[in-house]
Amino acid sequence: MSQSFQPPQRTLMGPGPSDVHPRILEAMGKPTIGHLDPAFIGMMDSMKALIQYAFQTNNELTFCVSAPGSAGMESCFVNLLEPGDKAIVCVNGVFGMRMLENVTRCGAKAVRVDDAWGTPVSPDKLEQALQDNPDAKLVAFVHAETSTGVRSDAAALCKLASDHNCLSIVDCVTSLGGIPVDLDTWGADAAYSGSQKCLSCSPGLSPVSFSERAADAVRQRKAPVQSWFLDLNLLLGYWGSGAKRAYHHTAPINALYGLHEALVMLQEEGLEASFRRHRDMHIKLRDGLADLGIAFVVDEPYRLPQLNSVWIPQGVDDAAARQQLLAEYNLEIGAGLGDFAGKVWRIGLMGHSAREENVDLCLRAIKSVIS
């Protein structure tokens, strides 16, 4: 016979999930109600407004995909691309690579703009690619690369896309709530995030937003969206406005309770205060790591405060050290991905994890396992 699962109490300082505040855990345990219950529809309206606040957008087409950030990414590509379209994808880490995969699986042609892992997307290279590909329909890039800890200049990249009459898709999975995300100022056309990073909720949900220009592109499609589950035209019958909502899929009720509470808490703190807290904790961590002789992968101007990629000190066994952090300190930090596997640690300071006590624990624990 299988037993009930009792999770250990960890401190989550990897690339997400981050620590989930007790208020959010409590919200997820509240009584389940129906996905067409008037009370639930009221909650959905409130959530739309909260996601608009987080993304700093007035986009009407703002809601939550009922699946993790990877599905949020896919929802942007399958709705905006048709077979034969051309998309420029900026690749400077794992999630740019995943965008490429999405483009080709839509039957579209991908033009790849590469930058080295650990460096930001180069606006100059993107501009060149746009000039070389006047038939491109969209530009996709990652604002905050979770695999490297790099921030790219979303405003500049969106503007280039728009100047060349392209739509833009921006991955805001790790940025939302941790550093400024300003969809309307940027002129971004589609953006997605995840619940488990700086929003500090449990994983499994993806807030998304689409501009009016993106919505037009979806309406003007010739081919049906290849995913029934992610088809914006259908989803809007459920997430649209007004009291009358059409059943599409059964929404993940309790998970949405959690995300709603996480967004209420973000609004209570305020975006600016949240950004400041992430920055302050990053500086504290950075100074502590410097004392331990641990160096950052990313140059200072492009560093994400919420995702700190550092070189594993020479002579330290990656897996053994992380296992020791987990066993002795109940502390999770992230391994390197792809090219950085075995060479890099990723220390997350996201949402509720961006706290003094977490930074203190992390520095104390790392000091002990590397010495």
Place this chain on the structure above:
Amino acid sequence: MSQSFQPPQRTLMGPGPSDVHPRILEAMGKPTIGHLDPAFIGMMDSMKALIQYAFQTNNELTFCVSAPGSAGMESCFVNLLEPGDKAIVCVNGVFGMRMLENVTRCGAKAVRVDDAWGTPVSPDKLEQALQDNPDAKLVAFVHAETSTGVRSDAAALCKLASDHNCLSIVDCVTSLGGIPVDLDTWGADAAYSGSQKCLSCSPGLSPVSFSERAADAVRQRKAPVQSWFLDLNLLLGYWGSGAKRAYHHTAPINALYGLHEALVMLQEEGLEASFRRHRDMHIKLRDGLADLGIAFVVDEPYRLPQLNSVWIPQGVDDAAARQQLLAEYNLEIGAGLGDFAGKVWRIGLMGHSAREENVDLCLRAIKSVIS
């Protein structure tokens, strides 16, 4: 400023979500841990075994899609179909229609076998379609049509598919845990369910299972799976066996805690006892509704005990009556879908909702709103 959401306490007797047991709500509120934490991987292994038990299968390829049943459905079609393939889809309600949509969005050709809403899929018609289409690759049908309350003969339909060298996809969303589901005895090749029906968990997750024959078909594909998020080849790096798991997407940790607990409870009760309870509560409800002069849509041999479709009594305003049930009794029952909108109510007796006190409340409340 947005406020924290306080859901009302409902009794859920619609087509799902069903009432969620307090043990499951509590499980969803436990501390979040990482999706690659060794403790979490142990929970995933336990969940695989529990899903195998629920589906009565030894299929190695048994796991949980990190999204609702609609995505579970899509995962079966996008993995097993390639552009140009031919699929026979049996349609006797909304979810057969949705299967059709999935086939065409995969670029495959659908052959439609229709039966009237409220009646089961006809094995004779399927056999004819198989004879007429020797080039068909698969057969898809719904075991328990949530839109009508009809049970089809899954064993017979899977055998026909297999006899004609076709793969089979079976929608077990509403059947799993409520009536016998025997994938291995049936010889089914792919099946999906949902967390929010007879498993009585919160919505948002889809247990799935694939036979070795289905896995071979996926391995032999020429075209890549059109969905990155649902690609079985990639998912298995995470849900496969052994201690080493590759990151694919970030799993919905707390939602999976809930489903694990729901499956532990199903195993504690035992499948046979759960089926008996659903049957007993159905008989009690049926007798009570007969006393109120309310007639069933579906003939007795094909009725699902867990989803009772009944004709709305003449002179009763559908929407007003359901609103009154919600307002005065905190009771949710389901509206009719598609052809049955405005004519039919769907009363769910699923999982934790299949209890004496729920049946009593439902009969008392319906009596008051129709008189």
